[in-house]
Amino acid sequence: MEDLIDRIKAAGCDVDGSMDRFLDDKNFYITCFKEVLKDPAFEQLGQAISAKQVKEAFDAAHTLKGIILNLGITPLYEIIVNIVEPLRAGSFENTDVYYQKLLDKRDSLKKLFE
């Protein structure tokens, strides 16, 4: 458990900052962390960007931003904000590029649990 927490910290996540909202329950944190990485919002975001559906894309990105923040997954947060803001303005500018980066970073975080 501690080893896993260290790896997540080393990946750049704000584990300590998040532990307060998880009431220091590390097991619960890990569970939620894994679920975030599997959240269907990632795929929904990709589909919406491909289909150029602004609202759907924004909703999915906004959802992801929220849960990423709650878990303190800073590496993903730094990417997602570059998708959320253009979509909020109704633009798909560079969203496909950042989306791919998001997926790559997610996949690398998934490997922490292997």
Add this chain to the structure above:
Amino acid sequence: MEKNICYVNKIQSFLLNLKKYRNILKLYKKIIWVIIFLIFCFVMKKGVSFMPGDNTILLIDDNAINRKILAHILSPEYDTVEAENGIDALNILNSGTYHISGIILDLVMPKMNGFEFLDIVSKAEKFKNIPVIISTANDDEKNEIHALKLSAWDFVAKPYNPKIIKYRLKNAIERSQLSAFEQLKYMAEYDTLTGIYNRVRFNSAVHDMLMANSLKKFAMIHFDINRFKLINSFYGNDEGDKLLKWIGTKLKETFSDTELSVFGRIEGDVFAVCTLYRSRKSINSEIESLTYKIKSFATAFDIVLTYGIYVIEDNFELVDTFLDKASLASKSIKGDYVRFYEYYTPSMSLEIEKEQLITNAMSDALKNGQFVLYFQPKYNLLSNSPSGAEVLVRWKDPVKGIIPPSEFIPVFERNGFISKLDQYVWESACQYLRKWLDSGINPMPLSVNISRVDVYNPNLAKIIYDIVQKYNIPTSLFHLELTESAYTDNPQSIKLMLKELHSYGFLVMMDDFGSGYSSLNILKELPVDVLKIDLRFLSGEEIAGRGETIVAAIIRMAKLLKIPAIAEGVETKEQADFLLQIGCEFVQGYYFSRPISDTDYEKLLASVNNSQESRLYSTFDSRMIVNNAHIEKILCDSFQPICIFEYDGSNIDLLRVNSSFHKEFGFGDIQVYGNIIKNVKKEQIKSLLGFFDSVVKNRKCAEFKFSIANLRGDDIPIRMKLFYLHQSNTKHILLGLLSNITYMNEITEEIQKYKNELKKP
């Protein structure tokens, strides 16, 4: 004696102590309520729930992880239930499965987002007091502002700060519960429709006021709206509610600034005011002022209020007692068309008790045949023979004995049972008539009463006709008596009802003529067939002789109008003699006969010789003959003078003439002619009467010559062809065709002169 004084002293002391204990008890009650309130506040502060599942928070977020995190943060203080979107959340709220004390709401959701959900919930009566905290991203100011505009209570930003979430949630819940408490308190004390005190608060406010001013005198005023249920039925509950709100407003206007007064809505359309009593005059004036304001409510119906006032004797008595007594006073004048307020007297309490006993027993009494028909014969004053009977009802209670109608009829009129009783009486009367007809007895007409409550039934005429038809009774045997006061209630619909009754062939009598306040106007407007004059005019009069004069005038007026009259309530020989003297033909009263049982009436019927007895209905039918359509045609179409006479063996009264008669004999009221005998030469009177007797006897047309004076006093020789029409009691109706034979007579004279000349040598 000393022992008795000692007992009285003990009782007085006990009562004084009782008052003291009552006051102490009231103080304890107040202390207990304060303690309960403090406990409530303490418990709210601690966040202790009152009910199982009372601290359930609804988490609305489309992301399961967010919901999971929130649920984790909020436990163990709160239970949570989750929804993915606004629609699922509404379903959870509407199911009522959970008692939701707070909501944490995400804004961005599929199907129904947070704004849409918030908009619905903030407008829903049952949900608007549940605090909603918005869960937002930390840079989402625009959405936060929008959510606050939609009545969101607070917001929490992501990433979640557990302490902030819990504090904000706790504060929001406490605020909502305090608001709910205040609402409950308001609802417990105020009437939600009118905004004035409800009964509970009114009672306690009155009590407080009286205790604080125990040496001052107060009056309790109870009032309600007459026939409020009808207003709701005819105009709708919304209109009824508007009226109630209006009354609440007017009470506030009238009494809010009045020192020492409390007012409230007791129930339904019942309101009460307890106010300082200075004098009856000042109370009456306040009531009149309030009534004037209330009646200014713009509406199609007339608002009638009835007030009961109780001047409080003992401020320490229960407020409900004051209300009850004021209510009794109000009930005592229900149905009175002149008085609209009354002061309580102790005898009213006894009356209401009696009324309740009657009400409790009436339905079973009807079912068990305790209501029995009696018959009071009417008499022809000239021939002293019966001419029909009025049907009266008596209540033969197996325990209490005979209960007179004066005790139960007013009660039944107030509670509406009179309609059932009346229909029972009508049907029973028809059953008697059928029985007599079937047994070969030729019955005289029966008259039955129609109460003023019945006249509100738009189907009344049909109902009566159906009953009569059911037993195959000729309508001429079934007369109807309608009291004058029934006409004043609703004159237009009475008019229509009379028309319908006449179309069925019924004869209608106006009962108690002269006892009301608009008798002459009613007589002018309504086609009644008979007047029944109540001889109470002759009793208790302050100016001697005035009653007799009025009755005589009414009888004369009835004759002029060709409306038969019956004097009822004849109790002495003097009254009977007086009535005979003034030409009243028909009477009813104890002097002739009290109301008798069916058995005794049947004996009376059997003893009467039908061919010789007076028939009341025949006299009334003559009016119909005189106004008959066929007769009308004959009168109008003829160029010859035509008269209709009424002959009684010694008088030949003119009932109707046509325009040709006026042309021939002078225009004027036919009453000027009256008994035409006075216009006939003395030497011809005997022959004329003999001529009329022979036509009456033989029932055949015959001719006669005589002279009659016109209005100028000239003697006109007449040849009259007289036709017999109808017998009416002891009178006969005949039709006369008149020819002025002046010219003929002159020619005849001349011819005779010529003949005489020729005979001369």
